[in-house]
Amino acid sequence: MILVRLLLQTVLLALAQIWANKIRAFLTTLGIIIAVWAVITVVGAMEGFKGFMLDQFATFGANKVWVFPRMPPGQRDRYSWRQVRMTIDQVDSLLPNSPSLAAITPILNLNADIQAGDRFLPLASIQGVRPSWHDIEQRYVTVGRPLSNTDEEQRRQVCLINDKGVQELALPEDPTGTYMLVQKRRFLIVGVVETRQVSPMFGGDEAQTEVFIPFRTGEAMREFPRMYAVATTKAPELYEDARAEITAQLRRMRNLKPGEPDTFGVEAIEQAIAQVKAMLGAITMMVAGIVLISLIVGGIGIMNIMLVSVTERTREIGLRMAVGARAKDILTQFLVEAVTLSLIGGVIGILLGVGGAYLVGELAGWRTQLSSASIVLAVGFAACVGVFFGFYPAKKASQLLPIEALRYE
């Protein structure tokens, strides 16, 4: 009871004291305000950004691996493109030799003029793919049928087209059974696939016409077909294994000696996610460092003002001791005042921080994720700063001798 009343009195007293010196108190807590504000805004924005990035990655599929030809940097004169380019034998050797892989398809990129009726599109994107492509890319037909193994084996002149292409070529809503010209060859349209919008972050822009044909059909249309491969791993966390297996197999196929650089690249979406996470983690650490410094500066501000306050109120301390306050009571009083001051800073910081995080999210267009952990952490830190930096002045006040404090001018 006594304790409750004393504590209540002390808190009220601290609030009254702070209210009596509003401007001073505000300036004092500015460091804390800014620190808490920064931590909440940045952490909130970071979380939002991370969620946004992961959503973007998810559109690609988390367990995809790309295998593509790559000239070793700075070695253009040592390797010819014949050595670097990928062949279908190499691609076909990967699945049997890489147990981590679930499926693979070569992808042949052709740019060719297409035509249907009087509609003509120059240099449209034509991709030669195997039937496994549907599962790997998670793109299925909405109308008609998917590409089949028979199409592949017999090098049929059939194709799939996306919604956008149907639009651009002014084809009927169900174009299956009609023909279109690809590089002046007649292709039977067997199905329609959904247009997939690629995030602008990965270089995608407006949806484009895409035509998909059997891989071997496409292969026959080019003297030196240029291809890469897309595979899926059996589980997202297997990408490191898959990469090692693919690398070993391709080096063997290409007769690369130890010490020679890879003439191809293997990338996984997991890797990109890990990089983004590492980057965000680093930024968060950096911000945490800045916030820590800011909190220390704020704490020093509080210590400074508390020392001033103790000096200003020396006689008051003497009087309180004369009427029965123990050293402990005085210590509590000043400690509570310092903590109250930093908590007020913390609360103002939270309000500004939450507002700031939402504003950033609004401007950047991603969903702000306020973590309650960062709020609790910020307030906890503010209180700790109050206790830590308030302790010395409070101790100093409590160690005053009543007669000397009363005599203080």
Next chain:
Amino acid sequence: MTTPIIRIREVHKVYRVGAEKVHALRGVDLDIQRNEFVAIMGASGSGKSTLMNILGCLDQPTKGVYELNGKLTHSMDSAQLARVRNEEIGFVFQSFELLNRATAHKNVMLPLVYSRRHFWGARRRAAESLRRVGLSDRMDHRPNQLSGGQRQRVAIARALVNEPSILLADEPTGNLDSKTSDDIIALFKKLHAEGQTILIVTHEEDIAGHAARIVRLRDGRVLSDNPTSQDPIHQDYVRRSLEAAQRAASTEGVTA
């Protein structure tokens, strides 16, 4: 005979000022009985402030015995002393020492904040204490809205609020004009009549004259300890001031 409220024996106080030792009290004996009204007098440096601080448990003797209301205070720690100050002693200071931010009522409640007694009814007790000093109508005024005399009354109300065994007043009229001083002295006399034990430290003979007993200090020792009516220095002062008053009256008569 009843046990005295204050009993000090052979009290010494030595301060260390740099390398020097200052012997402020050199063996003081003093008894104060319940409901006494005592004035302590002495020139500056006589040790009266030191004695006051020791009696008020703000300071402790270097050597000697101090028994307050049956408790041996010279061997207490600072928390115990704080409790004694809270429950046994009411201080009145020359410069009032009120909290400027707080109302008269809040100021008077201050000792109760640190007290185990009167948990319930602290506000009522504070109001009652203000009524005793005649300030019922000034409860919600802040010190800067009060006159000097009123402020000292608030301070006295604060000193009385926890029913102390003894009221210690250090030059209580030092910052007041003579009219207001008379009012404050009249208040002390009223409280004394109501049974309060009062000890005043002063250097003014006419203030000391209102007490029933005068203790004079010099060089850290008790020089004299007499009832006011038998104190030769005070009686001499009374006679001289009477003569001065008569002279003034007669001079006035001549000029008139």
